[in-house]
Amino acid sequence: xxxxxxxxxxxxxxxLLDPNTxxxxxxxxxxxxxGITLTDKHWAVIEWLRKKQSEGVALTIRKVGTSGxxxxxxFYQLFPGGPLKVSSKIAGIPKPVSCI
Amino acid sequence: xxxxxxxIGAGTAGTMMANKLYHEVNADEWHITIVDRDNTHYYQxxxxxxxxxxxxxxxxxxxxTEFIPKGVHFMIEEVDKxxxxxxxxxxxxxxxxxxxxxxxxxxxxxxxxxTPGLKDKLWHKDIFDFYTYEGAVALANKLHDWPGGTMVVxxxxxxxxxxxxxxxxxxxxxxxxxxxxxxxxxxxxxxxPLSGAFTKPKATEMLNQLMEEKRIEVIxxxxxxxxxxxKKTIVSYDGKEVPFDLLISIPVNKGxxxxxxSQLGDEDGLNFVQTxxxxxxxxxxxxxxxIGDTTNLPASKAGSVAHFEAEILTENILSxxxxxxxxxxxxGHANCFIETxxxxxxxxxxxxxxxxxPGKFPLAYVGPMDLLKPTLTNHMGKLAFRWVYxxxxxxxxxxxxxxxxxxxxxxxxxxxxxxxx
Ligand SMILES: Cc1cc2nc3c(=O)[nH]c(=O)nc-3n(C[C@H](O)[C@H](O)[C@H](O)COP(=O)(O)OP(=O)(O)OC[C@H]3O[C@@H](n4cnc5c(N)ncnc54)[C@H](O)[C@@H]3O)c2cc1C
Numbered sequence: 001x002x003x004x005x006x007x008x009x010x011x012x013x014x015x016l017l018d019p020n021t022x023x024x025x026x027x028x029x030x031x032x033x034x035g036i037t038l039t040d041k042h043w044a045v046i047e048w049l050r051k052k053q054s055e056g057v058a059l060t061i062r063k064v065g066t067s068g069x070x071x072x073x074x075f076y077q078l079f080p081g082g083p084l085k086v087s088s089k090i091a092g093i094p095k096p097v098s099c100i
Numbered sequence: 101x102x103x104x105x106x107x108i109g110a111g112t113a114g115t116m117m118a119n120k121l122y123h124e125v126n127a128d129e130w131h132i133t134i135v136d137r138d139n140t141h142y143y144q145x146x147x148x149x150x151x152x153x154x155x156x157x158x159x160x161x162x163x164x165t166e167f168i169p170k171g172v173h174f175m176i177e178e179v180d181k182x183x184x185x186x187x188x189x190x191x192x193x194x195x196x197x198x199x200x201x202x203x204x205x206x207x208x209x210x211x212x213x214x215t216p217g218l219k220d221k222l223w224h225k226d227i228f229d230f231y232t233y234e235g236a237v238a239l240a241n242k243l244h245d246w247p248g249g250t251m252v253v254x255x256x257x258x259x260x261x262x263x264x265x266x267x268x269x270x271x272x273x274x275x276x277x278x279x280x281x282x283x284x285x286x287x288x289x290x291x292x293p294l295s296g297a298f299t300k301p302k303a304t305e306m307l308n309q310l311m312e313e314k315r316i317e318v319i320x321x322x323x324x325x326x327x328x329x330x331k332k333t334i335v336s337y338d339g340k341e342v343p344f345d346l347l348i349s350i351p352v353n354k355g356x357x358x359x360x361x362s363q364l365g366d367e368d369g370l371n372f373v374q375t376x377x378x379x380x381x382x383x384x385x386x387x388x389x390x391i392g393d394t395t396n397l398p399a400s401k402a403g404s405v406a407h408f409e410a411e412i413l414t415e416n417i418l419s420x421x422x423x424x425x426x427x428x429x430x431x432g433h434a435n436c437f438i439e440t441x442x443x444x445x446x447x448x449x450x451x452x453x454x455x456x457x458p459g460k461f462p463l464a465y466v467g468p469m470d471l472l473k474p475t476l477t478n479h480m481g482k483l484a485f486r487w488v489y490x491x492x493x494x495x496x497x498x499x500x501x502x503x504x505x506x507x508x509x510x511x512x513x514x515x516x517x518x519x520x521x
Contacts (some may be wrong), residue, residue, distance in 0.1 A: 058396075058398050060258065060259070060368065061293075061323060062257065062368045062370070063366075063367065063368045065368075066367060066368050066369055067367075072323070072325075072337050073325070073337050075337075076323075076337045076338045080338070082295070082321055097299070097398065
């Protein structure tokens, strides 16, 4: 199942289908849906996530916490709820697959 | 002078590689050395059964030398650093040893010190692990006369070895307390950083249902920050608190310090070695290969996975020493029994791209086994694994299971889901 959110197609869970179609304006709208106003810190995390994802890194909360941009506690404050899931949706990258 | 293949770690993966390579390489040309800190090989899957008295501690221990071929040189040493540019390792004693081909098989261990308050005054009093021999034995003593209360099973991280073991522990605990006639005195809670009992949708569905049947409460999305020893609670990064009487912790799992000293690990500091997920070659040095739990592959950290990897890695190392391209590719294949209590177990079989699916698993000699469903046959399979481990797996014998995952017998009735990446 796909739906169109702010003119871009996302999958059933709300992850952007094509990370290349992502725009900052779109990210802002999605963030607002979560009640988040994006600050410089948010943007730094989002840019880092997009960069690492394009390099093929399997993203985890721990990796964000050691990125040098933020720590885990602050990451939870920036993106309340499931910080990695919420930030990934805003960053327009696929759902992070936790390895098993 | 002969050339040197050096294997660090004589656990599951290293021992298998020593056996396989010994039978494959030309002994006039190659010398094989394997090093480990000591001469005690633990059958780690047996740690799961020790707390419930199902295995006796002595049943999981054998000397490493029993499984290492005579023609392979076994050394008791701790490697402190790998100097890839110099093609040598440095031992703790300061001595060095040169290699032509290096295999890193150093595994992972629990690192409770990573979490404040975990390894504190309640450690091995009201807080236990079962991922070590000492932890499993201490817990067996504790459970023996524990009067009941709230037992919390908590995973501190998502990347742990044998990711199904905490689930199995919870199921076995339910059966153990039931059989002791005290299940109504025990509350079991499963507190996990994942969004459900497991990571992959179909298996999670089955496991969540089993949890419910067994009255085990799943508390998802809980990422452990610290343990409060005075209040006896575990606390998450977003401030949630779960009280416990007895905490069964699966602490952060980390690769050995040698990976850190050698700067071969991922940025997250967990000391998982950066490894090509198909060829199993190190991303830094072409004559260094990595196998088992210590890789950073997006695959399970399990003995069965190490076995499939060993088949691939043997082929690739033979190609490498003959200056041929590395053509064997690992597909992330894992095959795990999940003990579900009361003499039953389920079986999951999957790889990098295919999640565990229901259906039948064809097995030569034994007959088909049910996937994603608790059965008596699967339980027999799980118990037989100990025999298979000591007698076939470690010594590198062929098992009646294909190296690459097969779709034969699996049922995939879902439409294409875009969420599965
Ligand atoms: C409770 C539990 C249940 C499990 N159940 C199952 C199961 O049912 N099925 C399954 O398939 N798997 C299971 N596993 C997982 C399985 O045991 C591991 O995946 C497997 O042992 C990994 O093999 P390895 O060789 O990578 O690491 P290990 O077997 O841990 O070996 C690593 C070795 O390297 C040595 N070493 C490390 N650093 C150094 C150094 N610097 N110098 C010298 N030596 C060093 C260590 O001493 C160790 O002997 C279970 C694990 C646990 C803990």
